[in-house]
Amino acid sequence: MNLKRYLPILQWAPDYSRNQATSDLVAAVIVTVMLIPQSLAYALLAGLPAQVGLYASILPLAIYALFGSSRTLSVGPVAVASLMTAAALSPLAEAGSAEYLMGAVVLALMSGLMLTLMGVLRLGFLANFLSHPVISGFITASGLVIAASQLRHLFGIQSGGHNLVEIAGSFLASVGDTNLPTLMVGAGSIAFLAWARYRLKPLLGRLGMADRTADILSKTAPILAVIVTTFLAWALQLDAQGVRLVGEVPSGLPELALPSLAPDLWSQLAVSALLISVVGFVESVSVGQTLAAKRRQRIDPDQELIGLGSANISAGLSGGMPVTGGFSRSVVNFEAGAETPAAGAYTAVGIALATLFLTPAIAWLPKATLAATIIVAVITLIDLPALVRTFRYSRTDFGAMLATILLTLVHSVEAGIIAGVALSIGLFLYRTSRPHCAVVGRVPGTEHFRNVLRHDVELCPKVTFLRVDESLYFANARFLEETVMDLVTREPELTDLVLVCPAVNLIDASALESLEAINERLGDSGVRLHLSEVKGPVMDRLRGTELLEHMAGGVHLSTFEAWQALTDRAAA
Amino acid sequence: MNLKRYLPILQWAPDYSRNQATSDLVAAVIVTVMLIPQSLAYALLAGLPAQVGLYASILPLAIYALFGSSRTLSVGPVAVASLMTAAALSPLAEAGSAEYLMGAVVLALMSGLMLTLMGVLRLGFLANFLSHPVISGFITASGLVIAASQLRHLFGIQSGGHNLVEIAGSFLASVGDTNLPTLMVGAGSIAFLAWARYRLKPLLGRLGMADRTADILSKTAPILAVIVTTFLAWALQLDAQGVRLVGEVPSGLPELALPSLAPDLWSQLAVSALLISVVGFVESVSVGQTLAAKRRQRIDPDQELIGLGSANISAGLSGGMPVTGGFSRSVVNFEAGAETPAAGAYTAVGIALATLFLTPAIAWLPKATLAATIIVAVITLIDLPALVRTFRYSRTDFGAMLATILLTLVHSVEAGIIAGVALSIGLFLYRTSRPHCAVVGRVPGTEHFRNVLRHDVELCPKVTFLRVDESLYFANARFLEETVMDLVTREPELTDLVLVCPAVNLIDASALESLEAINERLGDSGVRLHLSEVKGPVMDRLRGTELLEHMAGGVHLSTFEAWQALTDRAAA
Structure with missing residues (x-):
């Protein structure tokens, strides 16, 4: 009984049927097609080489299938965690350097250990201190920062910055160096992806396709953009025109290795690892609970900590980056009919195959295409109506939300989330300190x-x-x-x-x-x-x-x- | 009306009577006699020259009489704030150095500005976050640390340390160098003071003295110890025997001067200044409220912040150290019949006269006598029954109390109080996070x-x-x-x-x-x-x-x- 609690796979694997396997396989193929561009893009967003995103989408998915309590959560690199990874690592080393790469692996391992420990000690309630307005404000602000940070790839310029102010300043200073072919690839991809998101589904519907199929198919548009622009880059030798490409990606599966255990590095990354863990956990649990409720299933938050924790530990041991449950992928996984976590394991096989055989092609993929997929994806994270709703309901909650948003935009993601948590606790205490x-x-x-x-x-x-x-x-x-x-x-x-x-x-x-x-x-x-x-x-x-x-x-x-x-x- | 709120002196001065003046004068004489040894002793405890304690007992008392809302609070140097001053300054400079002295003055000024600002912004509720168990545990632990820290003066040895572990280690390492004449002065003073505290009052009662008079008289024992040991030190030239004396004290009133405004120093001391302010405020308010209730008066906590704040600002501008309302002195002031804050102003005149005329005698005062008065005074701060009471009533509150005590004892006063506040907030939130x-x-x-x-x-x-x-x-x-x-x-x-x-x-x-x-x-x-x-x-x-x-x-x-x-x- 207890073993079943800690190894949720024992709850479903004994009765696993051929029908379930078919459903899971179909979902896995669709999620793999979504995940290939996403894993490359989020590695780029985190300032990491493309293969790190792929590595983080192999072992962690398989391990989550063993320990995770959600049936349909799709684990892997996600936008907000990647932004937080970049924010944590950039003060330590230059993006792309060996130290930077080591930092990402350590961050994944440490975050995995923290999550697992929290799960074993049943500390899941700690995530409650991230109130709804704070997390919602944080994700909106992160979406804005992420979109802004990708403009440089879209314009083919060398700019930087870790908050909206820095990014805007740096962008304006170097926008004169815009590389036109890059901009054409990027703008074209954005136009195509936006069209796919808002127009493709109705079009497919008019062509007689079933609603759900049209919905799922329209979400695989990024892979099309990737294929087309990769082919163009290769055919037209766009790198000679100054279009930056992903470049050579080592072929083959990741090797297992213990990352650095240097106490200095670990203590420098501890706060970031904790924040990435908690934010990722809150996101995963809320996606997982929403999906589980639709099928009258329950997820166990403490077991979910262990599931996400073991996934991150395996990411840290296989050259990956911090992972968590992604919203859009999980919804697609669910809608495509995934019935058990085996779908995640099959997805892992799909990504492993991609890592073995597609890397020569990926080398020709323009970074602008990845930037375009990131921008179109994160636009959905920005939830301005939530601001209005919160403002109407409670000025105190709105205050905490606004502080989170402003600090995330003008200072840093970590300052934003810490201020939000501190302020919501402070305001609650203030409220109860002068009772009615x-x-x-x-x-x-x-x-x-x-x-x-x-x-x-x-x-x-x-x-x-x-x-x-x-x-x-x-x-x-x-x-x-x-x-x-x-x-x-x-x-x-x-x-x-x-x-x-x-x-x-x-x-x-x-x-x-x-x-x-x-x-x-x-x-x-x-x-x-x-x-x-x-x-x-x-x-x-x-x-x-x-x-x-x-x-x-x-x-x-x-x-x-x-x-x-x-x-x-x-x-x- | 509003002016009366911000200048409480306007509430009582217009009707000030000859009778009230007589009562205030009597109380002032008694408090002055208590305050002279205390101000010297707490300067010693803070690692500061003796005159700093005197300076902190002149202008701040007069200013508090203008702005303070308590009628009987006796402001000046107190034990816990002096310990916190030493803890704040010792990482910055060597005790006795010019930088150390400058740090004390800055600490007083900053703490005064913080208190005044909190008063003007009506932030007095912030002090509520120092829960009863935390403040009580903190004061008990501080009492232990203070008593232990004075042993070196009692034994005439050179030892140090800022928490019980360090102090005990350093004491044991150097107790072999004990100076016997010093120990005799110190032990004799302790024996006399303890006798005065527990036996003198009943004795005076048996001699026919009224209860209240006997009580007040027995509390002026420290000045007797000071006079006797000073005389002995001078008559027997005890300094030649290795008895450390207070030494030359500049005669004359303090000069007004603006202390250093170096941003580095201010930012290094900011947290300490805040903690000293809040702890001092909580102590003052609870003493003030208890005394006010006995005469059906009220004190206004926000005005009290302004009163203590302006007192500290004046301490910072006149070469003093952080001040606050002392418990034992305030009780004596009240019992001796003080009716208005004018008693405090008269006390200031008393200390000013002492600074003008008694400094040649003070030079011969053995430090061991001051250590003895400190030890006998702080023993009353140690409230072990409160631990038992809290343990019985609530394990969570006891947890916060114990953490405060242990961290204060084995780490530092600041760590103790911060941990206590954080833990009591955390435990409250935890409690409300799993409601019944x-x-x-x-x-x-x-x-x-x-x-x-x-x-x-x-x-x-x-x-x-x-x-x-x-x-x-x-x-x-x-x-x-x-x-x-x-x-x-x-x-x-x-x-x-x-x-x-x-x-x-x-x-x-x-x-x-x-x-x-x-x-x-x-x-x-x-x-x-x-x-x-x-x-x-x-x-x-x-x-x-x-x-x-x-x-x-x-x-x-x-x-x-x-x-x-x-x-x-x-x-x-």
Whole structure:
């Protein structure tokens, strides 16, 4: 049973049928055709040689099929992780250098170890701290940075930069050196890919093709662009015209090797590896959950960490780069009918064959074509309506989102995501540090108590009922002290104060001390402190504390009971 | 009115009476007698020349009298802030060097500017993130480190170290060089001070002295130790015996001067200045609030920031060190009858006179005497029962407390406090990320709904009521998704799920998206999602979102209403 949990392959492999194998194979062929240009393109985006992208699409896919809990997630290089890889490595070494390559492999291995460790320790909840607005803002901003960073390949110029400001400055400074043949290849590819994305599917539909088939076929357009421009580059010898090509790619499968274990390198890359891990995990889980729910399946987030972790470890041991579950590929995999993770393993075979036999052709592939596929792919990551939606719903969430976007655009991806996480935690704490408090009174003739400001309620001049709509903990402990003392100084006749606690899910040690201080100060002012509607788990804790011993008033099961006891006494 | 808020002196000075002046003067004399040895001792603790402690006890006290909101807080050098000053400066320069001295002045000025800024921006709530267990653990650990650090002065040896491990190692390595006359002065002082603390007051009581007078008088014992040992050192020429003395102290008042504005120095000290500010502020406010409550006065935390901030700025401009409100001095000031901050201003005059006329005598004061006063003073900071109390009440709070203590003891004060704050925030978030959830059923014959696991309640097989005892936000959004989907896969007959929300004080954008995902996935499984008992402020937000439009079920005012509507339908 436990073995099945940690090796999800045991859940489906014993009953694997010929029908399932057929479905998986069909899906694998389609995903392979999508993945060849993607793996080359994302290697380019990460500043790595083309074969690294291919290597990252062989062993990691096969390993994920053993350990992953999602049936249809398509693992491999993805755009955002590749951008983050480039951002992590560029301060360390020059793109293309041996150190840079070693850094990518170390990043994959370290990220794999982190993910696996998080899975074994069941720390998947850590990913929750990446709130929806932050991750959505981060991906939108990353999409913009990625698209901008590819302009240089499209124009055939030598520019650089790691954020929008740097990229724009560098681009404008060198746009005069534009290589026209390159621009023609790039612009042509973009035009074709955009046409394929928005027009090809309806056209195929009009030609009588089934909707799903048309959809899947239109998503394989990049391979067509690759084939055509590679052929053109070879036939017209475009490299002589200054069109930069992918160039010689070593043929053959990757070799297994342990990357550098230099502590310096590992510590320099640790934060980046963690961020790549967490962002990749969040993306994978949300894609995986969405797809699983459509077939009433479940994925196990902690096992998913182990699946992604082992995939990245294998990427690190086979000369690859960080991998994670890609959104568009996974959807195609799902729509094309993949039923088990075996589809991923078949895809790995497809990429391995490509690595063995297609590398001589890949050498002639123009980089501008890859840049075009990247740009058309990442445009879909940019989700501006989410900004509007978040702004309308919550200004605090929007603040965290905007900070993430701006810092990602003008500083760096890592600063963006760290600021977003810190700000969303800070804003949540700030929000809970000034909880909503209401003086409540009795709705006449009932046992209900409601806010005096919103409802027409009965009050008792000597007894005040104060409802606190938040757990009491260190961040709002002092706020509570001030609120209560303010109330007491305003009402000189007061003899009893009842804290109404149905929304108090926790009283931590700081709040306990504050309640003791409140009780003591109220005592000095001749006011008794009471509690009402204390929840079971909170009351279990309070028993045996000095607060209950020293409290002049009592703990009342319901607010109405407190009302009866205290107003009777006040009247007597 | 506003001027009175920012200049609290205007609240009391216009009605200042002769009676009040007499009370303040008496208190000031007593506090001056306490403060002279303390200011010298805390300068020694901070690794600074003796006069820096005196300078920090002149202008800052006068300025606090203008801006401070507490009537009886006694501002000046205190033990913990002095330890933190030493910890901040020792990596930068050698104790006693000109750079070290400049660092102390910059630290005071920067801390003053930070506090003032926080006050003006009303950021006093930031101090709330220093939870009670963390601050209490930090002060206990600081007390231990301070006491240990003074042993070298007591034994007359040259040892060092900034945490307990280093101090113990260094002490053991050099204890062989103990200077016996120094040890006699030190041990004698400790014995006398301990006797004065625990035996003098009862003795004076038996001699017929009033309780309060005996209490106050017994707290001026340090000045007696100072006078006696200074006289002995001079009469016996103890410096020739190897007893280290305070040495020549420049006579005369401090000069006003702007300290170094070197950006390097400021950025190196920024974190330390922030920590000193926040810790000092928290201490001052809690002392100030406790004393104010005894006389039914209030202090304004944001104004208190401005008061402490301006005091520190003036310390930075007059060659002083960081200051804050001291606990024991403030209590003596209060008990001795101080009625207004004028008592602080009179104390400043007292210290100024001492600086003008007593410095020749101070030169003969043995450092061992100061070490003895420090040790006897900080022993009261060590609060071990608080550890036991916190352990019993909450293991999480105890965890944060223990981490603070251990890191302060074995690493550094700054690491201790930062770890404590980070851990208490992390543990709070962790706690709220897995909220208590309960399936509830109807208590027969009532409108109440309680946990099925704790109570004997009615259920309806096709309708499940799930109560979530926490605000819904990013840290628990995914947990909610998993909880709900687990529930649904376990109950195949389910047609309706009601989320019971009386404890939900907030639904943020992440939780909203999760609810939308839950609604969609439930829809795929043929289950309708309902909400009940949604609070007013939460409902205000939800209106106009897509969730309410798309939700298959409804929003019910009370859980009982939902029960009636849904069980009727299920029965029909």
